[in-house]
Amino acid sequence: MLFADPIAAGPAAIPQDRRALVSLRDVRKSYGAFEVLKGISLDVGKGEVACIIGPSGSGKSTLIRCINGLSPIQDGSITVDGQEVNDPKLDKLSLRRKVGIVFQQYNLFPHKTVLENVMLAPLKVLREPRAQVEERALSLIAKVRLTGKERAYPGELSGGQQQRVAIARSLAMRPEVMLFDEVTAALDPETVKEVLATIRELAAEGMTCILVTHEMGFAREVAHHVYFTDGGVIVEDGPPDRIFREAQDPRTRQFLSQVL
Amino acid sequence: MRQPAFQLGMARLRDGGVLRGLRAWHVAVVLLALAVSLAAAATRLGTLGSPSSALAALIDYAPFILRGFALNLAMSVLAMAIATVLGIGLGLMQISEAPLIRLPARFVTHLLRNSPWLVILFLVMYLLPIEIRLPGGGRIPLPDWVKATLAFALPVMGNISEILRGAVRLIPTGQWESAEGLAFTRGQTLRYIILPQCIRRGIPPWMNWYALLTLSTPMASIFSVHEAVSNAQASMEAAGARPELLLPFYLFLLCLFFVYIYPIAVWTRLLERRYAVR
Ligand SMILES: Nc1ncnc2c1ncn2[C@@H]1O[C@H](COP(=O)(O)OP(=O)(O)OP(=O)(O)O)[C@@H](O)[C@H]1O
Ligand SMILES: [Mg+2]
Numbered sequence: 001m002l003f004a005d006p007i008a009a010g011p012a013a014i015p016q017d018r019r020a021l022v023s024l025r026d027v028r029k030s031y032g033a034f035e036v037l038k039g040i041s042l043d044v045g046k047g048e049v050a051c052i053i054g055p056s057g058s059g060k061s062t063l064i065r066c067i068n069g070l071s072p073i074q075d076g077s078i079t080v081d082g083q084e085v086n087d088p089k090l091d092k093l094s095l096r097r098k099v100g101i102v103f104q105q106y107n108l109f110p111h112k113t114v115l116e117n118v119m120l121a122p123l124k125v126l127r128e129p130r131a132q133v134e135e136r137a138l139s140l141i142a143k144v145r146l147t148g149k150e151r152a153y154p155g156e157l158s159g160g161q162q163q164r165v166a167i168a169r170s171l172a173m174r175p176e177v178m179l180f181d182e183v184t185a186a187l188d189p190e191t192v193k194e195v196l197a198t199i200r201e202l203a204a205e206g207m208t209c210i211l212v213t214h215e216m217g218f219a220r221e222v223a224h225h226v227y228f229t230d231g232g233v234i235v236e237d238g239p240p241d242r243i244f245r246e247a248q249d250p251r252t253r254q255f256l257s258q259v260l
Numbered sequence: 261m262r263q264p265a266f267q268l269g270m271a272r273l274r275d276g277g278v279l280r281g282l283r284a285w286h287v288a289v290v291l292l293a294l295a296v297s298l299a300a301a302a303t304r305l306g307t308l309g310s311p312s313s314a315l316a317a318l319i320d321y322a323p324f325i326l327r328g329f330a331l332n333l334a335m336s337v338l339a340m341a342i343a344t345v346l347g348i349g350l351g352l353m354q355i356s357e358a359p360l361i362r363l364p365a366r367f368v369t370h371l372l373r374n375s376p377w378l379v380i381l382f383l384v385m386y387l388l389p390i391e392i393r394l395p396g397g398g399r400i401p402l403p404d405w406v407k408a409t410l411a412f413a414l415p416v417m418g419n420i421s422e423i424l425r426g427a428v429r430l431i432p433t434g435q436w437e438s439a440e441g442l443a444f445t446r447g448q449t450l451r452y453i454i455l456p457q458c459i460r461r462g463i464p465p466w467m468n469w470y471a472l473l474t475l476s477t478p479m480a481s482i483f484s485v486h487e488a489v490s491n492a493q494a495s496m497e498a499a500g501a502r503p504e505l506l507l508p509f510y511l512f513l514l515c516l517f518f519v520y521i522y523p524i525a526v527w528t529r530l531l532e533r534r535y536a537v538r
Contacts, residue, residue: 100441
């Protein structure tokens with residue numbers, strides 16, 4: 001059996017090493033005069049799965065993009081594995097090798113085959129030998145259950161298959177933490193399952209994951225910790241059981257009553 | 261009954277049998293047009309004077325004119341090669357993040373695109389020396405046809421620069437973002453991800469500019485470059501400069517260019533349509 005019964009299994013036990021891999025302190029971020037993040041603090045330990053939930057426009061995508069330095073912050077600090085993300089002296093490339101990101105719109109490279117999509121970054125960015133990269137790429141393609149599609153172009157795949165290629169492409173850089181931004185939001189219900197299965201497997205293997213999701217059932221099942229954001233702040237956070245069963249804040253309750 | 265054959269022909273055109281499609285339809289149309297125009301010329305000349313002597317003169321001088329046409333083709337291919345290389349360079353400068361590179365490149369692009377070709381031709385012909393002296397003492401001669409070639413390359417270069425900028429802008433920002441997330445540098449992103457996707461989009465307009473460039477090469481006759489039009493004029497002069505020569509000689513020139521350019525135009529349209537579908 002590849003996957004344990006989701007309900008019975010629950011999240012994998014958090015490893016003893018709770019040293020924070022990703023750490024945010026009072027992060028503030030504005031677009032012009034509009035402040036999107038108004039002081040966000042959170043810690044994600046190695047092997048931990050953190051889910052961020054919240055209404056549309058609450059700044060979830062912005063938060064994710066700040067973590068790997070895709071957009072700069074105005075105040076506060078973000079560290080990944082002890083490196084300050086907004087340090088101007090920081091080598092952005094070394095940060096991004098550690099942090100994989102997968103977007104809602106898979107953004108595969110349409111002129112490259114599945115195999116080439118997965119191999120491109122390790123070949124050109126990490127400059128690893130082709131044979132080694134190909135071996136790893138093939139095993140990642142197998143892991144996301146797309147063996148046989150290596151030579152297909154993204155345009156020939158379903159949305160769910162494309163998203164799994166995007167996950168494999170990101171994993172090919174051997175990141176220490178994976179960021180997922182509503183990766184199932186553009187998919188139909190059947191393919192959502194395939195993609196969630198892939199993420200679930202990753203989480204079970206101990207990959208540190210930060211995921212923004214609207215799949216509350218999934219968040220409840222895989223997350224060690226859930227953050228509810230609204231209006232640029234974390235309104236409430238805690239273990240999934242507490243957030244989903246006995247949320248304290250009325251905003252959390254109202255949001256959950258709408259989506260559950 | 262014609263319907264299925266017609267649809268078959270269309271399907272063939274669509275399915276990438278470009279050359280077969282061209283053979284089947286367009287060469288036939290071109291040859292027909294050629295025959296009709298020559299016949300019309302002959303009858304019209306019949307009322308004016310001695311058609312046989314005019315046509316005989318044309319047949320006599322055709323090889324000379326064709327040799328000139330070979331120069332038109334050589335100039336067009338060379339100018340296009342120069343325009344492509346320099347245009348891509350200028351286009352890359354246009355999308356640079358450094359204003360000191362981007363703004364001058366944008367200015368040059370606009371200047372080249374929005375100047376009359378004839379004015380550029382005059383400027384280049386008068387500004388360039390007849391030879392380049394190398395520091396070592398060697399000399400590279402710059403014959404008029406080479407200068408004219410450079411002059412034709414300039415406006416096309418500006419347009420290729422703009423094609424590149426437009427094509428890069430049309431690539432969804434998600435491509436840049438996912439590349440950035442995978443730790444690609446900007447240069448690597450352009451080279452491996454963005455530019456390869458632009459080639460497809462860029463080819464039809466690129467071919468279009470090639471056709472326009474080729475059609476402009478007769479302007480070089482102003483400077484007595486021995487290309488087709490210039491040679492045709494010299495031939496008419498040599499054949500007695502009779503007015504009844506004008507029509508067959510110029511029609512012949514028209515057909516020459518048409519036979520060369522029309523298939524390119526058709527092919528461009530096919531590519532445009534094929535890329536639009538995907
Ligand atoms: N590049 C930008 N420029 C200006 N405003 C932006 C930009 N990106 C996001 N915003 C604004 O920031 C706010 C938060 O956006 P964000 O995409 O982070 O929300 P979200 O929580 O991910 O929403 P959703 O659930 O709809 O994806 C929104 O009000 C949005 O309009
Ligand atoms: Mg979002």
